[in-house]
Amino acid sequence: MRLDAIRGRQVLVDGEFRAATLLLRDGRIAAVQPFGEVVDGAxxxxxxxxxxxPGVVDTHVHVNEPGRTEWEGFRSATEAAARGGVTTLVDMPLNAIPPTTTVESLELKRGAAQGQSIVDVGFWGGAVPGNVADLEPMWxxxxxxxxxxLSPSGVEEFPPLDRDEFLAALREVARxxxxxIVHAEDAAILAQTPALSSRSYRDFVASRPDASEVAAIRQVIDGARETGARVHVLHLSSARALDVIADARAEGLRLTVETCPHYLCFSAEEIPDAAPEFACCPPIRDSGNRDALWQALDEGLIxxxxxxxxxxxxxxxxxGDGDLQQAWGGVSGLQVGFGAVAHEAARxxxxxDRVSRWMSRNTADLVGLDRKGRLEVGADADVAIHDPAATWHVDAERLAHRNPISAYDGMRLDGRVTSTVLRGRLVAGHDLDPTFGRLVSRPDLGDDR
Structure with a gap:
């Protein structure tokens, strides 16, 4: 269903909620008018x-197609996104086969996504040993x-960079x-840390210590300082790295940082043993660590x-039948992420408004999508309507994810996204058209492939 306007009493415009009517034209916001504006049309x-x-812009999603489509594919992932208020996602270069490490593999990814995407989809490339010459062509x-x-990825086809390879790739990217964007865990520290077979989540956390994240983030910062490259730390789980990050920011290095809903909503002491749906790398840490991540978000450090x-x-x-060292490490939460963070934030x-900045505006800015993640004239008419009074009992079996396994299963959330609009078209729950989502590229290329 195509819309001519969206009207609400609490519309997030210029960082504040106000009563307003968004007039839409050709998939974009044409004007922001008073609430009582008379509108012809839908x-x-x-x-x-x-x-x-604004619609959520999720810049860290593993779709896995082609090659591991039975794990997740573009059709199921983009439906989950739409139902959770995500209007744009950026796909990671692994765990598809082949990984997105050349222009040729990028085109395979685009071909797989074409005609299967309910929301807009962009792509990250991958930096692996031996592909420095492929980076600029992918860019x-x-x-x-x-x-x-900086440590093993979990799949053989996407190996880590050693120190020299990392610096070489950074120099090329800086050029x-x-x-x-860096998965920051230190390979040497992980190799020296016992990773015993165990069903205990406490043992799993101990096998991926804070020191591994801190050391790897120091390496990223040193590389940024030496090369001048823009760097981004992925999925920060350890608050012990925050002082290092603050110092790098004060130094003026071009460093950004993200964290994830599972680090903000769960704590290690509450996770039952032999529950592989919570196994992820880096791991979910204790409640004090969780509180420190929230404080860092509040202060703008994350x-x-x-x-x-x-x-x-x-x-x-x-x-491994509950052995967390053998279970696949990853949390399935695309459809639930915004609702879970909004719930915990309200507590x-x-x-x-703050949650939207972290999950829409700032993520869009990270990748340069200046028409996404905001409700302003000229922006894409991407909208999520969130009802804080709607109770959501999360049932993994009812999520659109391809496999019904999620750390959020059984959670009771206060609030949920009830409508999602992509470029002026009402999608989630109404018109799940897999041909409507666009494949998006960096905007400086001047197209909307």
């Missing part, structure tokens, strides 16, 4: 008490930046002013919140 009236927010082909690992949706089949998750006295 109008979506947001119920009183709901919030009209020119439209990827938003390059993901690398054309690209963006390097920029973004993203799902890091990393699903797998039940067989991969249950591998802490934080409003949906």
């Amino acid at each position: 109008v979506l009236d947001a119920p009183d008490g709901t919030f009209v927010l 020119e082909a439209g990827v938003f930046g390059f993901k690398c690992f 054309f002013d690209g963006l390097m 920029d973004c919140v993203v799902s890091d949706h990393s699903p797998s089949t039940a067989a991969e998750k249950s591998r 802490r006295g934080i409003g949906p």
Whole structure:
């Protein structure tokens, strides 16, 4: 259903809620008018008490197609996104086969997504040993930046960079002013830390210590200082790295940082043993650590919140019969992420305007999508309507994710997204058209492929 306007009592405009009518034309916001504006055509009236927010921009999603489509594919992932208020996602270069490490593999990804995407989809490239020469061609082909690992990724086809390889890739990325995004865990520290077979979540956390994150983030910062490259720390779980990050920011280095809903909503002491749906790398840490991450978000030291949706089949998750060292490491939460963070934020006295900044505006800015993540004239008419009074009992079996396994299963959330609009078209729950989502590239390329 195409809309001509969206009207609400609490519309997030210029960082504040106000009663307003968004006039829409050709998929964009043409004007922001008073609430009582008379409009001809199709109008979506947001119920009183709901919030009209920019669509979520999730810049950390593992779709896995082609190659591991049984884990997740574009059709299921983008439906989950739409139902959770996500109007744009950026796909990670692994765990598809082949990984997105060349222009040719990027085109395979685009071909897989074409005609299967309910929301807009962009792509990260990958930096792996031996592909420095492929980075600029991928950048020119439209990827938003390059993901690398400093420790084993969990899949053989996407190996980590050693120190020399990391610096070489950073120098190349700095040369054309690209963006390097880093899974920051130190390989040497992980190798020296006992990782005993165990069903205990406490043992799993101990096998991925804070020191590994801190050391790897120091390496990222040192590389940024030496090369001048833009760098982004992925899925920060350890608050012990925050002082290092603050010092780098004070130094003026071009460093941004994200964390994830599962680090903000769960704590290690509450997670039962032999529950592989919570196993992820880096791990969920204790409640004091969780509180420190919230404080860092409040202070602006952490920029973004993203799902890091990393699903797998039940067989991969249950591998080892509860031995968390054998289970696939990743949390499946694309559809739930915004609702879970908004719920936890409300408990802490934080409003949906702040959550929207972390999950829509700042993520869009990270990848340069200046028409996404905001409700202003000229922006894409991407909207999520959030009802804080709607109770959501999360049932993994009812999520659109391909595999019904999620750490959020059984949670009771106060609030949920009730309507999602993509470029002026009401999608979630109404018109799940897999041909409507666009494949988006860096905007400086001047197209909307």
